[in-house]
Amino acid sequence: MKMLRRMAAVVTCVAFLGGCFQVETKVRVNPDGSGTVEERVLMNDKVIRQIDEMSKAFAGPDAKPEPFTLHDRKELQKRAGALGEGVAFVSSREISSNGYTGYRAVYSFRDINTLRLSQEGPKKPGDSSGEQATGGGEPFLFRFTPGKEARLVVIPPRSEPPGRKEKKPQSGAVPEGEEGKPALTPQQEREAMEMVKGMRFSLVVEVNGTVLSSNATHRDGSRVTLFEFDLDRMGDDPEKLRRLKELDPTDFAGAKEMVKAFPGIKAELNDRIEIVFSR
Template structure:
């Protein structure tokens, strides 16, 4: 099981434990470059129950996450205020509240910024996990920031540029002993498929105006989708399962690679996207 978890860590940067998560991030941009970041973060109910069990046994760090009646909660306003600083010096927390759905529990947070060029959005969902759920204290692949950055020029039309990070190279010595080259058994694969079921991570940019032109791959009205990663769409893909079992996770080490390999996913694969709007 440990080997399977290590393979999943390499599957997509920052996806460790993301199988139990749904994360929706919407960045709204005004014509003057100001805007908001709306984020909904949910963890599956069974994972919440497991974390509550650990909490009740005194194995969690109370400084890392808020405590609910069940012993564990992802909603921690002080931590969300710290998360605002990670997004940029110009970002501030406007509102935050606990969130509960049929999928699970988490929070809904809204941040505001005055200058979009001063914000950065981390693609790695592991960065949003409470620290006691991350892999130790060192900076592992699942914790390495993978920032999307923005450029802006006001005018008529205004121009927003979105720059994606370069694909991360898989660490290792390239030998048969490296994590990326370890093969997965049928049992490991079945466990991973079950664990990642219903995982969904989305990132959208909404323009408060009308889009004049864009080279974005996915646009609907005034909305550009940068990422809509639904793991369920991969569950029946034989090529995806084959590459997992053959230990070729280094070929799937980031979202953009997944978008190129499996076109059914809504994942922007251009290194830079430009949107003209007014």
């Protein structure tokens, strides 16, 4: 459930700061603990054209700015080392799909115990924080035990620092940090939803073998979905995004019912996900 609330906050921020993204991450794990990370990051072509037009406008009449692209091979190579010890850049290429353009990057790792993946994914254009490696935020951690029956444990990021309990606002109170922020009009909300149409995020773990047992909420054969957010499948109702953001992470029953109510959402409801598999 904590993941649901974090996911809603991340999606809201990216939606309004970075344009319309599709970010898909797949972790493939072998029985010896090695494997690969595949990332597909795409941006709406309309947004890319707007960025190019703005670059030309600010560059001056004689300047010829380079066309905007998400595919920056040097930055992707830098990202490899910070994803964890022993992680290596394998390849990358520009890709296009259904009005979106971006890149597909592949990394390899020798030991998944050292892999660190942020829920927020790679750094987005315009983010000057320098945290290209993890995209900011706490990472997913992995604990692997090899053997005839290999055991993988996935530990999602916490929603708050250790030892700190989240304060719930009293009924009718304005949430902390929201003071002074004007509410959006219905028209502004509709325009905002139109801007982020097509947004999709997902993180999947796929083991190379037969799953013998798992407590994963969303499993299809050897594939486990840790989270998936498909805004198109949620419809055009801004109220749904608000309800996700206001989700109480301690309300297990409420979280489960909310996931059922949103067809575009899959979220892991366990604090630790265990997968036991063999070749």
